[in-house]
Amino acid sequence: MNLATLRNGASFGQMVDDCLGQGVTAISPWRDQIAAVGLAEAARIVQANGLRVTGLCRGGMFPAPDAAGRHAALDDNFRAIDEAAALGADCLVLVVGGLPGASKDIAGARQMVADGIAAMLPRARAAGVPLAIEPLHPMYAADRACVNTIDQALDLCVELGEGVGVAIDVYHVWWDPNLAGAIARAGDMGCILAHHICDWLVPTTDMLLDRGMMGDGIIDLKAIRSMIEAAGYAGPQEVEIFSRDTWWKRPGDEVVKTCVERYRTVC
């Protein structure tokens, strides 16, 4: 369970209880959720309950208009590595950032991303924290992430070397004409670090906060799961649903229960 799915105001401890109550023992928290309870207490809760942390969300946001801004981003990413290590997370998810300031230079932003990951990589390797580049849907290219396809993320992995992989979120990649080829390539490279699921609603009423529960939209979740498993990934599917007006308004245990039901039937 990616804990972004449970943003109904509950504490980290309550979210964990909501997961455990439905038999879910793997979580992926967000850094603000960890900060709210404190890193040490969060790590204690994780260990006391034998939880698997499939990822920490998120590092990234590398592009900035000036060197000071990029340096600050790097410092924050170093802290994210330390937090991921303290939680024993399987990976640190990177949402790489979009165009800095009023820039129109997407090639330049992409170079800042490559440079930023390269700069944080030695510390991530030393900490044993794999970095999972998450390509985001092209509708976020300007303001959230200028890495927008699996193939583009894999090109970065080739450039950067060991310790970097990809997080494949069906919401961001389902439309890709080369989806099957890109997932197979990621498998060949041994690069698949995470598999996020939710659904694409028709219509989608908000570009960020209107993701659907699995089964409520048009993504062929079983088909993509087959591609990812055929590529050698054997980890969990992680439910990540940003849903301001629907799921974020419901009790956490109900949301988790629904996720489990849908996982069993439509994923």
Place this chain on the structure above:
Amino acid sequence: MNLATLRNGASFGQMVDDCLGQGVTAISPWRDQIAAVGLAEAARIVQANGLRVTGLCRGGMFPAPDAAGRHAALDDNFRAIDEAAALGADCLVLVVGGLPGASKDIAGARQMVADGIAAMLPRARAAGVPLAIEPLHPMYAADRACVNTIDQALDLCVELGEGVGVAIDVYHVWWDPNLAGAIARAGDMGCILAHHICDWLVPTTDMLLDRGMMGDGIIDLKAIRSMIEAAGYAGPQEVEIFSRDTWWKRPGDEVVKTCVERYRTVC
């Protein structure tokens, strides 16, 4: 001037006057705008004013849940060819359609698109109307167009043969990591039939109707123009702005005047 930019309630004749008043002599109308005035009268206005019709918008929308639906779409596309021929349009723009009904089968929808274009192509060739496949931004893959990159459209062109090309709209393709390569490929194939411009606003508040005036967003219009002209395209840049809350509320002559000013300064 793509006449979708001037949807403020004006008639076709008024839109033409708004264009001519600012020295704009090339237009691209939508079929509903033509239907409202009548095809014969629209053709008369075009000829009487010596207008160039850079494209007719739009054909396409091929996928349908059943054979009857696909047959009806094809009939409508035949009519669109006839209208484009009557107006002397440089091409018929195709927005190919998304997933039919509640389908999750995007590969199937893409096959319906290929089959639909193949079926209309003999008539288009006979009428001398090139078909311009317009790849739409991936955020429209579900409900509007399942052809989402220039490369994907060019693969269709290779499959379908003579009489088919691409309409390159910066709004849909600016984010593409392979943009330069895809545009060069389109040039090598002699396939660039249209070049649409507008801008991507940050934030974008509506997925369909919040396009920006050139210069108000983050697209590097000059860079993309250079790529397209280097690829051998020497036709006009066509302004297509869906803007319900801003430009559609302003007088047509003001909108055209602004387009001309921005064309001269930021494109």
